[in-house]
Amino acid sequence: MPTQIDAEQADQLFTAKPLAYAGAMVIVLISVSLAFLLHRLMPHANLSLLFLTGVLIISARTGLGPSLVASVLSFLAFNFFFTPPYYTFEVADDGDVATLIFFLLMAAITGNLAARMHQEMIKRRLSLQRISKLYEFSRHMSSAASTDDVLDTLVDHFTHSLNCPVAVYLPDNNGVPVLRTGTNLPVPLTATDIKQAWSVIASEPLMQDQWQLLPLITDQEPVGMLVMNSEQMDSEQLNLSRSLCQQAAIALHRTQLAEDLEQVRLVSETEQLRSALLSSVSHDLRTPLASIIGSTTSLLEYGESFSSKNRTELLETVVEEARRLDRHIQNLLDMTRLGQGKLNLRRDWVDLHDIISSAVERMRDRLKEWPLNITIGSDVPLLWVHGVLIEQALVNLLDNAVRFSPADGEITLTARYMDNQVEILLCDEGPGIPPEEREKIFDMFYTARQGDRGNLQGTGLGLAIVRGMIMAHGGRVTAQGRLNHHGTCMQILLPAGPSENSEA
Amino acid sequence: MANETILVVEDEAQIRKFLRISLEAHHYTVHETRLGAEGLALCATAQPHLVILDLGLPDLDGQQFISRLREWSNVPIIVLSVRADETQKVAALDAGANDYVTKPFGISELMARIRVVLRDTRQSTATQSLFESQGLQVDLSQREVSVDGNPIHLTKKEYELLRLLIAQPGQVLTHRQILGEVWGPAQQEETHYLRVLVGQLRNKLGDDPANPRFVITVQGVGYRLAIPLALDDQSQP
Numbered sequence: 191m192p193t194q195i196d197a198e199q200a201d202q203l204f205t206a207k208p209l210a211y212a213g214a215m216v217i218v219l220i221s222v223s224l225a226f227l228l229h230r231l232m233p234h235a236n237l238s239l240l241f242l243t244g245v246l247i248i249s250a251r252t253g254l255g256p257s258l259v260a261s262v263l264s265f266l267a268f269n270f271f272f273t274p275p276y277y278t279f280e281v282a283d284d285g286d287v288a289t290l291i292f293f294l295l296m297a298a299i300t301g302n303l304a305a306r307m308h309q310e311m312i313k314r315r316l317s318l319q320r321i322s323k324l325y326e327f328s329r330h331m332s333s334a335a336s337t338d339d340v341l342d343t344l345v346d347h348f349t350h351s352l353n354c355p356v357a358v359y360l361p362d363n364n365g366v367p368v369l370r371t372g373t374n375l376p377v378p379l380t381a382t383d384i385k386q387a388w389s390v391i392a393s394e395p396l397m398q399d400q401w402q403l404l405p406l407i408t409d410q411e412p413v414g415m416l417v418m419n420s421e422q423m424d425s426e427q428l429n430l431s432r433s434l435c436q437q438a439a440i441a442l443h444r445t446q447l448a449e450d451l452e453q454v455r456l457v458s459e460t461e462q463l464r465s466a467l468l469s470s471v472s473h474d475l476r477t478p479l480a481s482i483i484g485s486t487t488s489l490l491e492y493g494e495s496f497s498s499k500n501r502t503e504l505l506e507t508v509v510e511e512a513r514r515l516d517r518h519i520q521n522l523l524d525m526t527r528l529g530q531g532k533l534n535l536r537r538d539w540v541d542l543h544d545i546i547s548s549a550v551e552r553m554r555d556r557l558k559e560w561p562l563n564i565t566i567g568s569d570v571p572l573l574w575v576h577g578v579l580i581e582q583a584l585v586n587l588l589d590n591a592v593r594f595s596p597a598d599g600e601i602t603l604t605a606r607y608m609d610n611q612v613e614i615l616l617c618d619e620g621p622g623i624p625p626e627e628r629e630k631i632f633d634m635f636y637t638a639r640q641g642d643r644g645n646l647q648g649t650g651l652g653l654a655i656v657r658g659m660i661m662a663h664g665g666r667v668t669a670q671g672r673l674n675h676h677g678t679c680m681q682i683l684l685p686a687g688p689s690e691n692s693e694a
Numbered sequence: 695m696a697n698e699t700i701l702v703v704e705d706e707a708q709i710r711k712f713l714r715i716s717l718e719a720h721h722y723t724v725h726e727t728r729l730g731a732e733g734l735a736l737c738a739t740a741q742p743h744l745v746i747l748d749l750g751l752p753d754l755d756g757q758q759f760i761s762r763l764r765e766w767s768n769v770p771i772i773v774l775s776v777r778a779d780e781t782q783k784v785a786a787l788d789a790g791a792n793d794y795v796t797k798p799f800g801i802s803e804l805m806a807r808i809r810v811v812l813r814d815t816r817q818s819t820a821t822q823s824l825f826e827s828q829g830l831q832v833d834l835s836q837r838e839v840s841v842d843g844n845p846i847h848l849t850k851k852e853y854e855l856l857r858l859l860i861a862q863p864g865q866v867l868t869h870r871q872i873l874g875e876v877w878g879p880a881q882q883e884e885t886h887y888l889r890v891l892v893g894q895l896r897n898k899l900g901d902d903p904a905n906p907r908f909v910i911t912v913q914g915v916g917y918r919l920a921i922p923l924a925l926d927d928q929s930q931p
Contacts, residue, residue, distance in 0.1 A: 472776070473750075476776045476797055476798060477706060477776060477797070479797075480709060480776065480797035480799070481706060481708035481709050481712065482798075484709060484712045484713070484799065484801055484804075485712040487800040487802060488801040491716075491800075491801055491805075492716055492720075495719045496715060496719055500719075504711070504712055507711055510708065511708055
């Protein structure tokens with residue numbers, strides 16, 4: 191707080207006189223001693239210059255009073271010690287009288303000048319500091335990111351630079367002013383007073399005893415109200431306070447607009463997510479239902495005329511689509527549980543062979559048109575996992591691979607042990623995923639956002655669930671391109687055995 | 695009768711399957727594809743009598759498919775859509791689709807729509823001057839209308855509206871289509887004109903708006919002329 195110290199220094203110069211006067215006397219004493227040393231070497235009239243120097247030093251360092259005292263003392267000392275007759279205040283030579291009178295005049299004038307210059311300098315320094323403080327204030331204001339930043343800067347400036355603690359009221363959602371900062375200021379105003387003040391503050395600043403109420407106002411409307419104790423303020427400081435309030439108001443207006451915008455963005459994002467969920471759920475539940483209703487009504491209405499092969503095909507469709515519906519519903523349930531953090535891991539030692547075989551068994555119908563190659567390394571250890579969840583993750587990945595695979599596209603599943611981790615790699619020969627989308631596909635509803643046109647019809651939940659379940663086990667899942675091959679590899683890395691960070 | 699060719703453009707294999715089985719049982723020849731581009735090519739090579747089109751295709755937007763096909767072909771199109779959204783249906787109909795069915799649907803509903811659309815194209819090729827359905831008689835050459843034998847006097851616009859509905863009996867006409875035909879392209883957004891006119895027409899035909907016999911409201915889409923859908927024609931096996 192350099193400004194405050196300088197202000198105190200200035201105060202000392204003008205008010206704490208005893209020290210300055212003592213200093214003046216000491217300087218005169220030193221001048222006398224020096225003059226005694228030198229008076230044999232130079233004419234006594236010239237010794238007055240020595241005293242004059244002392245007076246100048248005093249006036250340059252202190253104020254008018256001490257410099258006048260110093261000049262009178264120097265005058266008397268010079269007269270007493272160094273003008274004949276010595277050790278009297280009488281003066282023998284007329285020339286000496288003139289010297290003395292001129293000395294007194296010069297001491298008074300130079301002392302006055304030096305003191306004034308000194309005061310100017312202090313004032314300059316103070317105002318320079320005030321300006322740089324103001325500059326810093328407005329810089330802070332214009333860069334403040336939030337309402338709280340603005341208020342902190344404002345209160346800080348008032349407290350430290352103007353030495354005046356303040357309280358700031360901002361309107362809440364209902365337009366009622368609420369104390370936001372400066373709670374330690376004992377404002378003797380009731381809530382009713384504040385409300386009343388708020389209703390008129392836009393048109394006129396208010397005074398109550400020594401309490402000054404200033405509006406934080408932009409050209410539209412008041413955005414806040416500042417209360418301060420203006421007892422020790424001069425009009426310049428009051429003006430300064432008003433302009434500070436104005437700057438703060440502009441900054442507040444800006445941050446509030448930004449916060450409103452952010453709010454709107456959040457709301458619209460949630461809205462988007464909600465409608466993506468709805469359209470995805472409605473699309474993905476209805477599509478299998480359309481097949482089921484279409485097939486069953488076909489059988490009911492015209493079944494007699496169908497060949498038995500066609501009847502079986504239609505019945506198979508019904509079963510397949512009912513299973514697909516079941517998977518969608520399972521996914522939705524899983525997602526809800528993952529989203530609510532209600533996934534309880536019931537870990538146990540599980541053989542990866544068992545997980546893979548039961549996942550493949552569940553997907554048998556879907557997989558029958560695609561050759562599936564499974565290789566499991568002999569060194570793959572038992573896994574410390576919740577088997578059903580890993581199985582579900584594999585089912586979702588297999589479902590995904592099937593959906594992307596061209597007719598006869600080979601699907602390979604390999605598992606191996608490396609670096610204390612178990613890697614499960616599921617590769618298909620589908621169209622592949624562009625590198626920039628390989629992370630996004632794990633976002634909820636990513637496919638849903640592509641609308642009906644995406645090749646990847648699904649809830650957009652499957653991969654998000656895979657990631658959720660694998661991450662709950664402290665593992666990772668990523669999509670990778672294939673070298674010299676089109677298609678995609680989904681890589682799951684699971685820590686082998688219990689590790690400290692694997693608990694979800 | 696049948697032996698007409700139907701093209702199914704639908705990306706869900708299961709839906710294609712039951713459509714093919716049911717349609718073939720009705721002696722239609724069926725071509726199918728899951729891609730819009732392929733569908734457009736098949737329209738040119740196979741010359742289908744009808745296209746059944748799913749609006750959610752992997753490669754093309756259903757709307758695009760319709761407008762591209764309409765550039766060179768008048769083959770009737772029935773749209774399938776899981777979207778309950780009216781604007782989608784209206785857009786498809788405005789683009790030139792003849793009718794739509796919302797998924798999930800029962801097979802008989804689709805069959806009825808197919809019969810209506812096919813019968814309509816067969817009829818329109820042979821110019822017919824007399825229309826008759828459920829007691830409504832319209833002599834298109836004499837501009838005479840009667841209900842249950844009683845002559846009805848219609849204003850020019852009322853007659854125009856009825857004529858439009860008769861031209862494609864059983865098929866939906868969107869608000870825009872009717873407004874454009876009766877009032878001209880500049881008035882295509884003035885739905886209230888249409889509501890008033892439909893009210894007047896129903897009134898003169900003695901039609902109960904709550905349970906209409908002739909002019910059926912398709913909420914949010916348009917109007918269609920009621921024809922007995924359950925009426926089987928010869929294509930029933």
